[in-house]
Amino acid sequence: MSKKAYSSIEDFEKSAAGLLERRRSTRDRPSIIVAGGTCGMARGAGNIAEAFRQQIARRKLARKVLFRETGCHGFCQAEPLVVIDPEGILYCGVGPDDVTEILDETVENKRIIDRLVFKNSHDGRSFPLEREVPFYRRQQRQILSQNRLVDPRSIEDYVAIGGYGALARALQRDPKHVIAEVKAAGLRGRGGAGFLTGKKWEFCRDATGGPKYVICNADEGDPGAYMDRSVLEGNPHSVLEGMLIGAYAMGAQEGVVYIRMEYPLAIQNVGIALEQARELGFIGRNVLGTGFDFDLSITRGAGAFVCGEETALIASVEGRRGMPRTRPPYPAHSGLWGQPTNINNVETWANVPIIIRHGADRYAEVGTQTSKGTKIFSLVGKINNTGLVEIPMGTTLREIVEDIGGGIPDGKEFKAVQTGGPSGGCIPAGHLDLHVDYEGLAEAGSMMGSGGMIVMDENTCMVDVAHYFLSFTQGESCGKCTPCRIGTRQMAQILARIKRGEGTPEDLSKLEELAETIKETSLCGLGHTAPNPVLTTLRYFRDEYEAHIYEKRCPALSCVDLIFFEITYECVGCGICIPACTTGAITGEHKRVHAIDQEKCLRCGTCFDVCPPKVAAVVKGSPAKVAVS
Amino acid sequence: MNQTQQVITRITSKYGKNRSALISVLQDVHAAYNYLPEGSLDIVSAQLAVPLSTVYGVATFFKAFSFAPRGRHVATLCTGTACHVRGASTLLVEAETRLGISPGETTADQRFTLETVNCLGCCAVGPLLVLDGKYHGQMTAQRIAGVLEGG
Numbered sequence: 001m002s003k004k005a006y007s008s009i010e011d012f013e014k015s016a017a018g019l020l021e022r023r024r025s026t027r028d029r030p031s032i033i034v035a036g037g038t039c040g041m042a043r044g045a046g047n048i049a050e051a052f053r054q055q056i057a058r059r060k061l062a063r064k065v066l067f068r069e070t071g072c073h074g075f076c077q078a079e080p081l082v083v084i085d086p087e088g089i090l091y092c093g094v095g096p097d098d099v100t101e102i103l104d105e106t107v108e109n110k111r112i113i114d115r116l117v118f119k120n121s122h123d124g125r126s127f128p129l130e131r132e133v134p135f136y137r138r139q140q141r142q143i144l145s146q147n148r149l150v151d152p153r154s155i156e157d158y159v160a161i162g163g164y165g166a167l168a169r170a171l172q173r174d175p176k177h178v179i180a181e182v183k184a185a186g187l188r189g190r191g192g193a194g195f196l197t198g199k200k201w202e203f204c205r206d207a208t209g210g211p212k213y214v215i216c217n218a219d220e221g222d223p224g225a226y227m228d229r230s231v232l233e234g235n236p237h238s239v240l241e242g243m244l245i246g247a248y249a250m251g252a253q254e255g256v257v258y259i260r261m262e263y264p265l266a267i268q269n270v271g272i273a274l275e276q277a278r279e280l281g282f283i284g285r286n287v288l289g290t291g292f293d294f295d296l297s298i299t300r301g302a303g304a305f306v307c308g309e310e311t312a313l314i315a316s317v318e319g320r321r322g323m324p325r326t327r328p329p330y331p332a333h334s335g336l337w338g339q340p341t342n343i344n345n346v347e348t349w350a351n352v353p354i355i356i357r358h359g360a361d362r363y364a365e366v367g368t369q370t371s372k373g374t375k376i377f378s379l380v381g382k383i384n385n386t387g388l389v390e391i392p393m394g395t396t397l398r399e400i401v402e403d404i405g406g407g408i409p410d411g412k413e414f415k416a417v418q419t420g421g422p423s424g425g426c427i428p429a430g431h432l433d434l435h436v437d438y439e440g441l442a443e444a445g446s447m448m449g450s451g452g453m454i455v456m457d458e459n460t461c462m463v464d465v466a467h468y469f470l471s472f473t474q475g476e477s478c479g480k481c482t483p484c485r486i487g488t489r490q491m492a493q494i495l496a497r498i499k500r501g502e503g504t505p506e507d508l509s510k511l512e513e514l515a516e517t518i519k520e521t522s523l524c525g526l527g528h529t530a531p532n533p534v535l536t537t538l539r540y541f542r543d544e545y546e547a548h549i550y551e552k553r554c555p556a557l558s559c560v561d562l563i564f565f566e567i568t569y570e571c572v573g574c575g576i577c578i579p580a581c582t583t584g585a586i587t588g589e590h591k592r593v594h595a596i597d598q599e600k601c602l603r604c605g606t607c608f609d610v611c612p613p614k615v616a617a618v619v620k621g622s623p624a625k626v627a628v629s
Numbered sequence: 630m631n632q633t634q635q636v637i638t639r640i641t642s643k644y645g646k647n648r649s650a651l652i653s654v655l656q657d658v659h660a661a662y663n664y665l666p667e668g669s670l671d672i673v674s675a676q677l678a679v680p681l682s683t684v685y686g687v688a689t690f691f692k693a694f695s696f697a698p699r700g701r702h703v704a705t706l707c708t709g710t711a712c713h714v715r716g717a718s719t720l721l722v723e724a725e726t727r728l729g730i731s732p733g734e735t736t737a738d739q740r741f742t743l744e745t746v747n748c749l750g751c752c753a754v755g756p757l758l759v760l761d762g763k764y765h766g767q768m769t770a771q772r773i774a775g776v777l778e779g780g
Contacts, residue, residue, distance in 0.1 A: 039751045042764035076753030223709035226750025261656070261693055262749055302652050303692030305747065319651035320683075321690040380711035380752035387753060418710065454710045468713050472747070478690075560719075580771055582726050602726070604719045606770045 005281030008289035009168050012281075016168075019160040030065050030107050032056075033083040033148055037072025037233050038265050044095070045069075045080040051099040065107060068157075071147045071234020071269075074388035075135055078118060083130055083148060090130035091116035121384050121406060135385045138404050140366065142374050143350050144390045147234035152269045155276040158237040164282055166356035170245045171290045178249040179205060182352065184360035186372035191217055191308075191345030192423065192449045193525070194371070194438040197352075200342060203332035205250045207340035212252035214243055215336065215343040217313060218259040218266065221305040222421025223472070225452030227376035227388055228346035232259065232266035235350070236273035240296065242349030244282060245356055247294050250342055255294065258313055260301040270298055305422075305476035309524045310335075310343045312478065323478045324524035345450065347376060367393035371437035377419075379405050381454040382412065389453075391436075398432040401455060412457040415556075416540070420449030422469045422476075423529030425536025426462060445536040447529070461558035462541040463548055467495035469533035473526060484527030487518040491534060500561040503549040512538065553623040560603040563622045567594050567607075571617035577607040593617075634672055636661055641676045648679050651687055655694060664695045700735045700742035702780035704728075705759040706768075709748030712755035720756055721745065723770045727777060741780065 006012040034040075034049040049069045056067055073081055078092035084106050091102065094116060105111045112128045119126045120134065127133045150157040158164070170178045183198025204212060216239060220228040232239060243255050257274075259267050274296060277283045285293045299317050306312045307322040314336050316322035335341020351373060355363045364372045371393035377400065379389050384406035391400065397417060401407070408414050416426040425446035427434065434440050438448050456465065470492040479485045491514050494507050515531030522528050538545065547553045554562040567577075573591040585601045588594030594617075596607070611618045640657045644650035654677065658669050665688060674681040688694045706724060708717050725731055728741050735742040751757050754766025758776060765776050 038749070039753055042751050042754055042757075042766055076751075079753065220750075221747065223713075223748035224711045224752055226748070226752065229750045262746060300653065300656060302656060302694070304690065316652060317649065319647075319649040319679075319687070321686050323690075378750075378752065380755070381714045386711075421710070452710065454714060456714055460714050465714070468710070476747075582723060582770070602722060604723060604770050605716075609769065610771065 003279050005279065005284075006288055007281070009171060012164065012168055012288055016159050016162075016165060019156055020162070023160040026066060028086050031068060031085040032065060032102070032107065033068050033070055033085065035071070035073040035079065035081040035083075035148070036069045037230055038263075039072060039076045040079045040081065041265070043079045047096045048080050048082065048094055048099060051096045052103075055099060055103055059103070061103075068151050070150060071152050072230040072388070073148050074141075074144050074230065074390070075133070075385070076388070077135075077384070077386040082116075088130045089128055090118060090133060092118045121409070134406065135387065135389075135404055138395075138399060139390050140374050140392050141390045142354055142366075143231060143235075143238070143347070144376060144388060146238060147230065150235055150237075152234050152236055153272050155237060155273065155280060158235070162357065163237055163353075164241055166353035167241050167244050167248075167282065168288065170248055170356050171288060171292060175205065175249045175251065178245060178356070181360045182249070182355055185355040185363040186360075186367070186370075187348065187351050187355060187363070188371060188438060189345060190347035190351070190375065190450070192420065192447065194448055197344060197348055200332060200344075201246060201250050203330070204252070204340050204342040207333050209339055210251070211254060211339055212250055213336045213339060213341040214247045214250065214252045214255040215310075215313065215317070215341060216243055216255070216257040216349055217308065217310070217343050217345045218257055218263075219301050219308045219313060220260060220263075220346070220450060221308045221476075222423075222450045222452050224380050224418075224454045225378050225421060225450045227378055227451055229263050229266050230388055231346050231350050231376075232263070233269050236266075236270045237277065238350045238353055239270075239346055240273055240277055240282070242344075242352035243296065244287070244294060245352050246342065246344070246349065248292055250340075252342070253293050253295065255296040256299050256317055256336070257296065258299045258301060258307070258317060261303060267298065267300060274298065304478070305472075306478045306524070306526050309526060311524070313343065314341065321478070323480045324526070326523060347451075368435065368437045370439055375436075375448070375451060377436075377451045377453045379453050379455065381418075382408055382457040382460065383455040384409050393437040394435045394440075396432070397427065397434050397436060400436065400453065401432065405455065408455065408457050412459065414455070415458055415460055416456045416462065418446075418454040418456065418465065418533070419452065420447040420529075420532070421452050422473050423447055423525065423532055424449045424452075425532045426456070426465060426540060427536070428540040430540075445539055446532065459556050459558060461499075461554055461556035462537040462544045463495060463498055463554075464556075464558055466534045466537045467492065467499055470495055470530070473530040477526065477530075481521075481523035481527060483518045483521040484523065484530065487514050487522075488527070488530050490514055491518070491531065495534070498545060498548045499554075499559045501548060501552040501559075503545075505549060507549065508538065508542075508545060551623060555622070557620050557622055559622075563603055563620055564598065565596055565601060565603060565605065565608055566619050566621070567596055568617050568619055569593055570615060572615055574612070574615070576610050576612065577618070580606050580610045582606070633666060633669055637669060637672045637676060641673070646677055648677055648683075651677060651679055651684065652691070655684075655688055659694055663699045664697060695733075697735065698739070700739050702740060702761050703742045703744060704777060704780065705744045705746050706732075707749050707751070707755065707757040707759070708745045709750075709752065709755070711748075711752035712757055715756050717756040720758070720768055720770060720773060723773050724758075724777075727774055741777070
């Protein structure tokens, strides 16, 4: 269906008022929302949405009940999620078989199905309403809250919640005033470095030459961070609107959304959004009849972490190897095709319409002195409530991990939280009262990064974590500059040696020396920050390194070369572990104590996991070298 | 014009013959064949008027491109941080042992290609194994064999 483009701002505002009114008038009607982001889909949300659609059609409920398949709501742990409005009832772990019951009981008879309600893992308390669930209650979801309100494939849905209103507003103002507003809001880049967005825009606006470009950096490469994916999948128009406002303010006529190829659903939804925005006249020539021309396209990444760095990203958009170059000149002066270019991250762009809609003053009320607004974190790893968490800057780590995250599973002990991805560091339990903002994290030796928070417990070995990240950066180093190419390799090799129990006392000082050199002499941010995971773990967990080196012991019982598995006399000879062992290392007769052939054992821990808890005959230990008399 | 040339002509005409389309063109060629066949780089180079060395440079730089035919089934293990702390490295050893190949390799019978990925952002269901685009969460060493049997 082809729609007519809005010819003027008045034309758009009239239509938007109609959509707004329509939504208001149906506000009290029962609606069913299924969260269909990638994580929901991975757990079967697609089947559930389909079941609802079929039943609604069969029961001829389409006029009585609204149905919406949205992007991710952020509470990934409890997927697949279904929300029933207007009450705001939240159902977790829903299966296709629950659909009939939800329609009969909850939608028709207004009764809550206790089985599907969220329950605390520690005290069993149940929370039928979405807004009361502890995971959501402490958040302030300026950006993410929109995800549940819109079908990402419907521009009308976005307009009906006020979408593109900020663009219309900006287009009626002087571009310099728009920049002043973003500056006054204090918005800082959400991609990691935290540079003042308004200032960056000003550089690009003031740069001579053109055409100018704006780029959305959606090459979200930090493992464990996926807030950008969620925003692009669930509310792509908010990002496009931010880019349009920025392009108008900076005088740019072309834009690129650079999305990593690992996010197929995001690429798809942004593509649909682009076409819709073009059709309605938000993108293209003479936007909303104001004389502002802007065109936008998508570039797919091709699997290179370094392309998250802005100069490497530009090289890749130009069809070259994604290698960074020295700065200055900064992209604001010489970016895409040598022209003034502004690059912001997805979440940064998504903040822009909020600032223009509510004004800088209201935006700046949230957050700390130097870090304004909210930030989305992905709280993952060894944590009960995995998901996306949007909180005011300045919230303490303790609130995030304990109150929102619900603590550590299986009664294990919290060890550290890793922030900032491969550029960041590990923050130990002693710093849980740290206020999370750009400065707070930097003081602790870590960084904001794109907002990944990976929680680690007593079974996570910090030497292994450091090795993991250094292997990662080593593999992703583009190879252009020597310190990063060779330095990270040396560090990864030393760490591998320590992990194997072959480390020497000099290794620690060697690591520190290499780290300093790489930090100071690398070409781009990838190298500058690559040693951080090692430096922070050395700072806070030196004892673990020393245990590996001096005692040939892995305190977390994690490093395979330093641990062993043994079957004790508790063994009842049930035989479960024998076929479970991939290498056939376990032998033993029925009802006789089994034994593990240490030569064949890979230390994968499968026997440890399959041994029935009431028997618990498999033990894990370290050091590997047990003294034999 | 041979078949490969025809396929590539269709792809390059979609993007226009400029060098900035190079990565997109290679991605589409890769999607069409599931790898970059021998000779395809020459054709791309000629059609986009980009030196072969540049095409080769780009094709070897990005992880998305493979020069060897991939298996009928692609098993991708997520090795993101969240999956790692939940034991992805053990699962990788398990998958390698079961299939007898390392990441990036294909079994001799062309049945499986094993790959790793930095992060798919499905950390809540980690560790994660993806078989032919289907996500299998909460993966364990015991379950890998069963999932691979399905492929």
